[in-house]
Amino acid sequence: MKERAMVPRAEFGSYYGRPVLKKPVWRERDIAGYLFTGGVAAGSALLAAGADLTGRPVMCRSARLTSLAALGVSGVALVHDLGRPERFANMLRVFKPTSPMSVGSWLLSAFAAPVGVAAVTEATGLFPALRRPAGLAAAAIAPGIATYTAVLICDTSVPSWHAAYPEMPFVFAGSALAGSAGLSLLMSPAAENAPAVRLAVLGSALELAASKRMEGRLGLVGEPYGEGKAGAKLRLAKALTVAGSLGAVAFGRRSKTAAVVAGGMLAAASALSRFGVFEAGVASAEDPVYTVGPQRERVSARN
Amino acid sequence: MTPRMGFFTDTTVCIGCKACEVACKEWNRVPDDGYAFLGQSYDNTGELGASTWRHVAFVEQPRADGDLRWLMSSDVCKHCTHAGCLDVCPTGSLFRTEFGTVVVQEDICNGCGYCVPACPYGVIDRREDDGRVWKCTLCYDRIGAGEQPACAKACPTESIQYGPLDELRERAHGRVEDLVTAGVTEARLYGADPSDGVGGAGAFFLLLDEPEVYGLPPDPVVPTRDLGAMWRRAALAAGTFVACGVAAFAGRRAR
Numbered sequence: 001m002k003e004r005a006m007v008p009r010a011e012f013g014s015y016y017g018r019p020v021l022k023k024p025v026w027r028e029r030d031i032a033g034y035l036f037t038g039g040v041a042a043g044s045a046l047l048a049a050g051a052d053l054t055g056r057p058v059m060c061r062s063a064r065l066t067s068l069a070a071l072g073v074s075g076v077a078l079v080h081d082l083g084r085p086e087r088f089a090n091m092l093r094v095f096k097p098t099s100p101m102s103v104g105s106w107l108l109s110a111f112a113a114p115v116g117v118a119a120v121t122e123a124t125g126l127f128p129a130l131r132r133p134a135g136l137a138a139a140a141i142a143p144g145i146a147t148y149t150a151v152l153i154c155d156t157s158v159p160s161w162h163a164a165y166p167e168m169p170f171v172f173a174g175s176a177l178a179g180s181a182g183l184s185l186l187m188s189p190a191a192e193n194a195p196a197v198r199l200a201v202l203g204s205a206l207e208l209a210a211s212k213r214m215e216g217r218l219g220l221v222g223e224p225y226g227e228g229k230a231g232a233k234l235r236l237a238k239a240l241t242v243a244g245s246l247g248a249v250a251f252g253r254r255s256k257t258a259a260v261v262a263g264g265m266l267a268a269a270s271a272l273s274r275f276g277v278f279e280a281g282v283a284s285a286e287d288p289v290y291t292v293g294p295q296r297e298r299v300s301a302r303n
Numbered sequence: 304m305t306p307r308m309g310f311f312t313d314t315t316v317c318i319g320c321k322a323c324e325v326a327c328k329e330w331n332r333v334p335d336d337g338y339a340f341l342g343q344s345y346d347n348t349g350e351l352g353a354s355t356w357r358h359v360a361f362v363e364q365p366r367a368d369g370d371l372r373w374l375m376s377s378d379v380c381k382h383c384t385h386a387g388c389l390d391v392c393p394t395g396s397l398f399r400t401e402f403g404t405v406v407v408q409e410d411i412c413n414g415c416g417y418c419v420p421a422c423p424y425g426v427i428d429r430r431e432d433d434g435r436v437w438k439c440t441l442c443y444d445r446i447g448a449g450e451q452p453a454c455a456k457a458c459p460t461e462s463i464q465y466g467p468l469d470e471l472r473e474r475a476h477g478r479v480e481d482l483v484t485a486g487v488t489e490a491r492l493y494g495a496d497p498s499d500g501v502g503g504a505g506a507f508f509l510l511l512d513e514p515e516v517y518g519l520p521p522d523p524v525v526p527t528r529d530l531g532a533m534w535r536r537a538a539l540a541a542g543t544f545v546a547c548g549v550a551a552f553a554g555r556r557a558r
Contacts, residue, residue, distance in 0.1 A: 015360060015518030016343045018350060021425040025416040046544070050552035083414015083434025087394075090413045094395040098527055101417050102393035139548075143541035150540070151533045155391060155526050156420040162526055165533045169540030177547050199551035206543065285420060292515045295522035 012296050014288045021157055023285040030081035032278035034074050035149050036179065036271040038108075039172060041070035042146035043180025043203075045115060049139035050195055052132055059196070061122050062187035064135060066180070068119035071112060078108075100152040107144050114138040146176040153281060159221040159291055160284035161277075167217075170210035171277070175270045177203025182244060182266025185252055185259040193259055197252040200266055204245040207273065208238060221290050224280040233276035240269035307403030308446060310455065310463060310506035311471035312377055313478060314517075315490065317462040319345060319375035323357040326457035330442065331356065334430075350518065351378055353430035356439040357454050360517050376508065376517050377454070377463060380405070380426045380439035381494055383525065384502030388418035388427050388438075390527040403468070403505055404441040412436055423501065423523035441505075468505060475509055487511070493519065500524030 014020075024031075048063035079088045091105040114137035121131045150172040154165035161168070181200035185193055211234075215222045224230055244265030251258030284290040327333065336354035341347050344361035351358045362374035382404045389397045389405050396411035397418060407427075414434040418427050427438040442452035446465075450456070455465035464471060472495050482490035489511050494504030500523050514521045 013513055013516040015362070015516065016341075016346075018518055019425065020515070020518060020520050022352075022419045022422065022428050024420040025429045025431075042544075046548040050548055054552050081416075083416065083429050083431075083436075084412070087411075087413035090394040090396070090411060091415070093411070094393075096393060096395065098390040098530065099393045099417070100530075100533075101391065101415060105393055143544045146544050147537040147540045151530070151537050154533055155530055156417075157387060157423040157523075157526050158420045161420075162529070165529060166536050169533075169537040170543065173540040173544040173547075177544060181551075195551040199547060202547040202550060206547065281420075288515070291520055295520055296515070298522045 012289075012292050014292065017288065019286050020288050020291040021159075021285045023282050024156070024158065025083075027081050028275065028278055028282075030077040032275040033271075034077045034081075035153075035172070035274035035278065036175075037070040037074045037077065038149055039146055039176030039270065039274070040180045040183055040267070041067045041074060041111075041115065042142040042144075043176040043199075044070060044183065045111075045118075045135070045138040045142040045145075046177075047180055047184050047196065047199065048118065049135050051192070052135050054195070056188070056192040056195070059184060059188040059192040060135075063180070063184055064115075064119045064122045066183050066187070067115050067138065071108075071115050074108070075112070100148060100155050104148045104152055107141060107148060111138060111141040111145050114141070143173075146173050153277075156281075157291075158281045158285045159294065160218070160224045161281040163218055163221045163294070164214050167210045167214035168277075171207055171214065171273070174203045174205070174207025174210060175273050178207055178241060178245070178266050179203075179270025181248075182263040182268075182270065185248060185263030186267070187263075188259075190253055190256050190259055193248075193252050196263075197248045200245045200248045200252075200262075204241045204266070204269075208241060211238070211273075220293050221284060224283040224290070225276070228279075228283060230276045230279035230283055233272045233279065237269045237272035237276060240265045240272065244269055305401045306467040306469065307505065308441065308466065309382060309403070309468040309471055309504075310379060310441070310452070310465055311475050311509070312379070312506065313462050313464065313475070313509045314374065314376040315462075315482065315487070315509060315511060316460045317359070317375040317377055318460055319359055319361055319373070320459060321348075321359050322457040322459060323377045323454035323463055324348060324355070324359060326453040327357045327439075330445070330453035331440070333437075351380070351424075351426045351428075351438075353428040353433075353437040356380065356437075362512070362516055364512075374511055374517065376510065377458075378517070378519070379454070379506050380441075381424055381501065381507075382439075382441060382505030384497065384505070385525040385528070386501070387421035387423060387525045387527060390525065390530075391417045391421040393417060400443060402441065402443075402446055404443065404446075405505075406440045406443050407436055407438060409435055409437070421526055423520055423525065439506075472507070475507065478509060482509075500528065 247262035494507035
């Protein structure tokens with residue numbers, strides 16, 4: 001589906017139409033995949049703590065295991081994406097506040113320990129006294145894990161990411177909540193689903209509202225979010241988010257089957273949303289119009 | 304203290320000989336990056352990249368008299384005052400030298416690739432068969448021994464000038480004045496202003512047209528300029544994340 005450009009194109013020069021920027025060298029499966037798995041690792045840690053404190057043992061258990069599994073996949077993806085995977089430990093060679101990836105590496109390291117302890121003690125029954133403190137420690141770091149990835153991609157020269165920095169952390173936080181609520185609906189008994197249903201609705205609303213605001217505000221550099229494969233993924237993600245949260249509200253507390261279907265939709269929506277955002281950014285780096293256009297406007301406005 | 308060193312590339316005297324490209328490749332033992340025929344005037348190099356640290360652009364512009372105007376310009380890493388690549392590097396592989404230049408330590412780089420989209424000029428890139436990122440070092444080894452960088456040494460017209468940045472800027476402003484007086488009113492400096500989005504470039508240019516005509520961004524800004532605002536937005540979103548969690552579990556206990 002070809003959409004009509006909402007912003008008139010300004011005329012400007014280019015060097016044989018070549019891109020000005022280098023597009024990200026990150027592999028989409030690894031890094032867009034990590035945006036999703038890191039988000040659900042964080043969201044599941046939050047859910048597990050809530051379930052623990054409110055006496056929902058099955059939900060707590062599944063959320064703790066989900067969090068560790070998602071974190072494990074994240075770690076593999078992040079190391080796999082490196083050009084020199086054997087040097088992954090160099091990530092902890094320095095701490096650099098100017099590098100969101102450095103901040104994220106330390107955050108992930110701090111997150112991994114309590115997530116691991118909570119999940120392993122949950123699964124094995126060993127050291128039961130550690131379970132709750134570890135789970136709460138993981139939940140305390142989870143908000144950072146769910147949102148720093150937005151700063152990670154926005155702190156680049158990629159036009160459609162950089163310009164989106166005010167809303168992207170909210171898009172990612174909402175996506176992480178809705179996605180992990182969806183996975184909880186997949187795995188918990190219907191009787192324990194009430195908080196996951198509420199979280200699915202809250203997360204979906206947050207993500208949809210932030211995306212709408214972002215795409216409405218961005219103008220020219222917002223185009224890649226509506227076009228091509230990225231646009232198709234993001235539209236499908238939005239449809240699944242709405243359908244999944246409506247389904248969860250209507251049937252999630254009554255029918256296990258319905259909860260599984262709704263939960264699957266929400267998890268798929270969260271993944272699609274991250275891949276869509278990733279692809280939109282790459283597309284914006286590949287076309288010099290998104291680099292030169294806004295910069296040329298800034299220069300003209302100054303003169 | 305060592306003064307900050309840099310390049311002033313005066314494109315008005317560039318003859319497009321590509322001696323700079325060759326000298327750079329030879330001195331730094333930079334591998335080939337393919338033998339493409341691009342069909343873009345005399346430019347078969349295309350752009351700066353992991354294995355192209357100098358790139359001569361060729362622009363053919365029609366003139367009013369029916370003839371053609373050549374614009375030739377040797378592009379290079381800008382060695383920014385506020386360098387996006389350096390800011391975002393998570394390993395400390397990229398560092399600021401005593402000459403004020405920005406250099407990759409290849410024994411540290413783990414190929415995370417963050418510097419690649421961070422650069423507002425599209426300079427640094429990953430060499431895929433090697434896994435690490437590479438770019439111009441301003442011949443760190445040569446200038447440490449009191450020599451000029453290989454490209455500047457090889458340039459036959461002194462289009463590429465190496466020296467203390469202060470002196471280069473002064474010389475460049477004088478050159479623009481001379482050119483404007485001589486009727487070349489389109490002469491302008493690019494990257495020489497310390498108040499620009501990257502705090503001024505360590506390698507700046509004298510151009511005869513808008514920067515985008517040469518493939519350069521007209522108003523580059525280091526992405527980390529907005530990093531404080533980004534973290535504040537992330538903190539708000541993190542708070543919202545927690546609030547949603549509390550709201551979801553508030554009120555009714557399961558048992």
